[in-house]
Amino acid sequence: MGLWWGRALDAARIDAAELRADYTRQRRIVARYRPSGYLATRLLVRPEHLPHLLAVTAFMHLSDTLLDSGPRPERAAAFARWATQVREGMAGGTVEHPDLRALVHTMTVHPPLRTYVTDFLAAAPADLDFAGFATEADYQSYVDAYVLPAFMLIAGLLTGEDTPAGYREACRTYIDGSQRLDFANDLAEDLAEGRLNLPQETLDAYAVTRADLESARDTPGTRALLAHVLGRARQSLAAGRPLADLVPPEGRPLFRAMIGIEDLTAEAAQAKGAALLRGPARPPLPSTLKLLFSERARAKRSAVTTTGPGTGAGTAGSRSGARP
Secondary structure (H helix, E strand, C coil): CCHHHHHHHHHCCCCCHHHHHHHHHHHHHEEEEEEEHHHHHHCCCCCCCCCCCCCCCCCHHHHHHHCCCCHHHHHHHHHHHHHHHHHHHCCCCCCCHHHHHHHHHHHCCCCCCCHHHHHHHHHHHHHHHCCCCHHHCCCCCCCCHHHHHHHHHHHHHHCCCCCCCCCHHHHHHHHHHHHHHHHHHHHHHHHHHCCCCCCCCHHHHHHCCHHHHHCCCCHHHHHHEEEHHHHHHHHHHHCCCHHHHHHCCHHHHHHHHHHHHHHHHHHHHHHHHHHHCCCCCCCCHHHHHHHHHHHHHHHHHHHHHHHCCCCCCCCCCCCCCHHH
16 A cells, blocks of 8 residues: 555545555556546545545446446346445445445545435436437437436535535536547447447438448548537537536646546547547547646645635645645
8 A cells, every 4th residue: 555545544534444445445446447537636636535536436437337247137136236235335234345335434424425326326227228329319318317417426525515506517518528528439449348329310410320330430421420529529528617616626626637638538539530430549648647737736826825824724735636
């Protein structure tokens, strides 16, 4: 266990050895499946919040994996067991699953999160019967039914009890862009698993077939289709940028970084063009690091200004998103 991680667990008052091991396992899960997001969290989230945010992020990923992996009856049964254990833990029962103990503990530290977890558990089964989208309206319904409740787990944790006016709507705008980007960028991987996540009416508008996508055909139609989807994703991401101003100050660096990384990913995807049908684009590492360290420096400057002479503030950085 790294010294910095031990200090984060200490700051979050996670003292029991078993629970520290549980949170450490969740950290490793997030680091493996989303390294750029993990690095952003590592650099921009205060130590006392870091273990809790990683636990919630890991819960989202593990839930999504249960919903997507295997035949429908097996997925449904596995997720039902998973959800039952979460609800039992929320009710004060013993949590046996090592990947859920951290989440349940986080809910005791951040009680408003219970509402978002409850909403997500109710919404998640909608993903079990996913069979693609016939229309854009079907996609929008999917965002409302599943994608937004999933994102609100993190967004709700960061905003705490005082949710500002327009916050959920701003989350909805941002996550629409993020989901569109994921669906376009992950086309090759999703198709290999039998999932087509673009609306059929959008394919029809560009005279593109599923076979064209599965065969990674570089045609004017496939290039135009990808440009259209990525363009809409970037529009929603741009419109969702005000979301970063609605969270408490300590959460703003992370939200700005999240949107910035999405922008870098979208740029890389657009540059890749039809080659996206053979594998996803990744945000350039130098640009990603520049963005993250810029946000870190900005957060530190903001902390110094807020807690400077004459402000009467306490410990410097107490409302900043940067780690000391």
